[in-house]
Amino acid sequence: MVLEAFGIQKAFAGDAILKEVSFGIAAGHSLAITGPSGSGKSTLLSMLGLLLQPTAGEIRFKGRNVSDLTDDARSRLRNQSYGFIFQNPQLIGSLSVLDNVLVPARLARRSGCEPEARRALESLGLGHRLKHLPHQLSIGQKRRVAIARALLLKPEVVFADEPTNDLDPELAARLGDYLLGLTKQGSTLVLVTHDAAFATRADRCFQVADGNLQEVMPTERTSIGC
Ligand SMILES: Nc1ncnc2c1ncn2[C@@H]1O[C@H](COP(=O)(O)OP(=O)(O)OP(=O)(O)O)[C@@H](O)[C@H]1O
Ligand SMILES: [Mg+2]
Numbered sequence: 001m002v003l004e005a006f007g008i009q010k011a012f013a014g015d016a017i018l019k020e021v022s023f024g025i026a027a028g029h030s031l032a033i034t035g036p037s038g039s040g041k042s043t044l045l046s047m048l049g050l051l052l053q054p055t056a057g058e059i060r061f062k063g064r065n066v067s068d069l070t071d072d073a074r075s076r077l078r079n080q081s082y083g084f085i086f087q088n089p090q091l092i093g094s095l096s097v098l099d100n101v102l103v104p105a106r107l108a109r110r111s112g113c114e115p116e117a118r119r120a121l122e123s124l125g126l127g128h129r130l131k132h133l134p135h136q137l138s139i140g141q142k143r144r145v146a147i148a149r150a151l152l153l154k155p156e157v158v159f160a161d162e163p164t165n166d167l168d169p170e171l172a173a174r175l176g177d178y179l180l181g182l183t184k185q186g187s188t189l190v191l192v193t194h195d196a197a198f199a200t201r202a203d204r205c206f207q208v209a210d211g212n213l214q215e216v217m218p219t220e221r222t223s224i225g226c
Helices: 039-047 072-083 097-101 104-107 114-123 139-153 169-185 196-200
Strands: 003-012 015-025 030-034 056-061 081-084 157-161 189-190 203-209 214-218
Touching: 003 030, 003 039, 015 039, 015 203, 015 214, 030 039, 030 072, 030 169, 030 196, 039 157, 039 189, 056 097, 072 081, 081 139, 097 104, 097 114, 097 139, 114 139, 139 157, 157 169, 169 189
Parallel strands: 030 189, 030 203, 081 157, 157 189
Antiparallel strands: 003 015, 003 056, 203 214
């Protein structure tokens, strides 16, 4: 398993959002998480991506417990192995589109990534916006910049929180193909989405309900919109 969760719990100010979440995902597989708004999907993804500490439980990456890493070790692991597409694009307002996409390369002290950043932005239909600042973009354009940024260093695990929000159906379908296609090159995809057509295409599908994660079997998927 590349990623495992054992008895993950999360409470905010005593309010239990996630009660007991356990699952594992093998390398090169895709896993979709669905569930009602406010059920804890983004909270769960943030914990799996080491952006938020669980109240209890353990997360393992390639068999190693990563729940109690120091902040430095956690950042290193995230920079080296994880790509995170946030629900809210979170671009750096003072940097151009191209420089935003290059942030992971700068953090990892990797040079020579600019051609790849340009290529990714062009393939996402943003070749004419490289020098623009985030406030000059539409929300769907910002989302695409955030996607190019998360994927720049070809991370082993891609965490994507509602990546197709704000995109027109054609672009959403293309992006779905692209993200699922990453698993064929060995990346693992953990996806949160309300987009039923997209979720159905993942290898496994889970639903968050009442603080727990339940697997939705392929035969049940359409009946619950997954
Ligand atoms: N930092 C926080 N402090 C307090 N409560 C929080 C915090 N972050 C999230 N919550 C609460 O946790 C619950 C789950 O939030 P989360 O963002 O994980 O939901 P979600 O399933 O991703 O919803 P959506 O589909 O609307 O994105 C919500 O009730 C939210 O108010
Ligand atoms: Mg969310």
